[in-house]
Amino acid sequence: xxxxxxxxxxxxxxxxxxxxxxxxxxxxxxxxxxxxxxxxxxxxxxxxxxxxxxxxxxxxxxxxxxxxxxxxxxxxxxxxxxxxxxxxxxxxxxxxxxxxxxxxxxxxxxxxxxxxxxxxxxxxxxxxxxxxxxxxxxxxxxxxxx
Numbered sequence: 001x002x003x004x005x006x007x008x009x010x011x012x013x014x015x016x017x018x019x020x021x022x023x024x025x026x027x028x029x030x031x032x033x034x035x036x037x038x039x040x041x042x043x044x045x046x047x048x049x050x051x052x053x054x055x056x057x058x059x060x061x062x063x064x065x066x067x068x069x070x071x072x073x074x075x076x077x078x079x080x081x082x083x084x085x086x087x088x089x090x091x092x093x094x095x096x097x098x099x100x101x102x103x104x105x106x107x108x109x110x111x112x113x114x115x116x117x118x119x120x121x122x123x124x125x126x127x128x129x130x131x132x133x134x135x136x137x138x139x140x141x142x143x144x145x146x
Contacts, residue, residue: 001071005138006064012133013063013126017056020129024122034118045103062091063130067138070131079131087127088120095119 001009018039026038040051049057066086073082096108096119109115 001068005067008138009064009067009130009134010060011063012130012138013066014056014060015133016063016126016129017059018052021055021059021122021126022052024125025118028118028121033114036118058091059126059130062087062126063134065090066127066130067134070134079135080128083127083131084124085127087130088124091123091126092116092119 022038025034025036028034029036029038038052042051043049044051044054066083069082069086070079073079096111100109101107
């Protein structure tokens with residue numbers, strides 16, 4: 001993967017958190033389905049970075065991983081199915097089994113059904129959004145290469 005594609009994948013993942021992930025979270029919060037607040041500027045430990053910026057940074061890292069996977073599934077509908085499934089499952093599993101225990105919470109936060117469904121939904125939205133953005137700006141045709 002070229003430097004351009006890596007940067008595009010990171011940017012797609014970063015922006016997808018801000019647009020797709022947080023927008024769905026806002027809709028779910030407005031509907032009363034989650035207490036989580038979208039676009040939160042609350043500081044996160046240990047560096048005090050705003051929660052939305054931290055999530056976007058990690059969304060960018062996940063975007064690189066997703067891009068590597070999507071390059072192996074270039075045609076629809078597999079491209080979109082892989083994006084949705086990877087987006088919903090991979091970040092959710094890491095959050096439940098790695099991040100939450102590191103922060104002192106129980107694994108999966110106890111796995112409340114609403115929390116599980118919200119995590120899968122917003123992360124799936126992130127995956128689709130990142131895939132859309134990566135498709136728009138990621139792989140370049142050789143005719144456009146400098």
